[in-house]
Amino acid sequence: MNASQLLSLFSLFTLLTGIACSCPPDEEIGQLGLSEAGRNFLPYDGTETLRFVNASGQAMTFSAPRGEEAGKNQLCVNIICTEARFNSPSSCEYYLTDNLRYIFVSEDNERLLDLAVFTGLYAWETEHFFDALQASFSSGTPSIQAGQVIEQRFDGTLIPEETSITNLMQKWESVGLNGTTFHNVWSFEQDNLGFFMQPGKGVIALKENSQIWVLEQ
Numbered sequence: 001m002n003a004s005q006l007l008s009l010f011s012l013f014t015l016l017t018g019i020a021c022s023c024p025p026d027e028e029i030g031q032l033g034l035s036e037a038g039r040n041f042l043p044y045d046g047t048e049t050l051r052f053v054n055a056s057g058q059a060m061t062f063s064a065p066r067g068e069e070a071g072k073n074q075l076c077v078n079i080i081c082t083e084a085r086f087n088s089p090s091s092c093e094y095y096l097t098d099n100l101r102y103i104f105v106s107e108d109n110e111r112l113l114d115l116a117v118f119t120g121l122y123a124w125e126t127e128h129f130f131d132a133l134q135a136s137f138s139s140g141t142p143s144i145q146a147g148q149v150i151e152q153r154f155d156g157t158l159i160p161e162e163t164s165i166t167n168l169m170q171k172w173e174s175v176g177l178n179g180t181t182f183h184n185v186w187s188f189e190q191d192n193l194g195f196f197m198q199p200g201k202g203v204i205a206l207k208e209n210s211q212i213w214v215l216e217q
Contacts, residue, residue, distance in 0.1 A: 023081035023091040026074065031096045037151040038117050038131030042202045044068065044102050050113075052206055052213035055178050060206075060213060062104035062113060069101040073118060078125050095119075095129075111139045113195075113203060117150065120164055128154040132165060135188070137195045139208050146188035150199070169197070177205045178214045 033039075046067030053059045076092035083090075097119040104113040114136045122128040130152050136145035146167035152158040160168055167188060175185040177196065182204055187196045194207030206213045 023083055023089060026076070026091045027080065027093050028074075028096055029077075029093045032075075032119055032129060033098045034100070034117060034119065035131050035151045035153060037199070038119070039100070041117055041133055041150050041199050042100065042102065042115055043200055044115075044202060046102060050104060050203065051216040053216050054211050054213045059216070060111065061107045062111070063107075064102050064104050066103060069103075071099045071101065073097045073099055075119060075121055075129075077121060077127065095127075097129075111137070111206075111208075112143075113137055113206075115202070119153075122152075122154070122158055122163060126154075128156070128158075130154075130158060130163065132163070133169075133186075133197075134165070135169075135195060135197065135203075137193055137206060139193060142191060142193055144188060144190040144193045144195075146190075148186055178212050180214065 044064070046064045050062040051059055073096070074094045075097045076094045078093045079090055080093055081091045099116060099118040101114070101116040104115070106112070116134045118132060118134065120130050120132050122130055131150045132147055133150055134145070134147040136143060146169045147165040148169040148171070149158065149160045149163065149165070169186045169188045172185045172187065174181055174183045175187065175196065182196070182198060185196055185198055185204070188194060189207060192209045195203055196205040198204050204215045
C-alpha cells in the first residue's frame with residue numbers, strides 16, 4: 001500500500017469517526033410559560049414613567065426606551081450527548097420558556113434599573129421548575145444585582161440558597177421608607193446602593209449614598 005492510499009484511508013477514518021462522534025441538535029421536549037405569580041410580579045408594560053422622590057422633595061425619573069422585552073429561553077433539563085474529544089458541543093433536551101425584561105434608564109442617563117422574570121431549573125434531570133426575579137441597579141460605575149424565587153412550580157422542598165440565584169434578596173414583613181410603612185417587601189443593599197420591591201408593584205424605592213428615594217404613587 002503506497003503513501004497515497006494510506007493517506008486516503010486515514011482521511012476516511014477521520015471523517016467517519018468525526019461523524020460518529022458528533023452530537024445531534026438540542027431537542028425541544030416542551031414549552032413552559034411563566035406562572036401567574038411570575039407574570040404579575042412586575043406590573044409594567046414598558047410605557048410607564050417611574051418617579052422616585054427623596055426626603056427633600058428631589059425627584060429622579062426613569063423610563064424604558066425599549067419597552068417590554070418578551071423573550072424565550074432554552075432551559076436544558078438533561079444532557080443527551082457530550083463529546084469533548086472532537087470539541088463537539090454537547091446537546092440537551094430542553095423546555096422553551098418565557099421571560100420578561102424591562103430596562104429603565106434615568107432621565108439624566110446616570111442610573112439604570114434592569115428587571116427580569118424568568119423560569120429556572122432547581123434540579124438537573126427533573127422537571128422541578130421555579131419562577132424567579134432578577135434585578136440590578138447601577139448609578140454611574142457602581143452596580144448591584146440580586147434575585148429571589150417568586151414561585152415554586154413542583155411538589156417538595158425548594159431552598160433558595162440551592163438555586164442558581166446569586167445574592168438573594170431579603171424578605172421583610174414591613175419596612176419604613178421615608179416615613180411610609182410598606183408591607184411584604186423584598187430588598188437588597190450593597191455598598192452605597194439598594195433597591196426595594198413589592199410583588200405586583202415592582203420597584204417601590206431606591207437607595208443611593210444613604211438617601212432613600214420612594215416611588216411616587
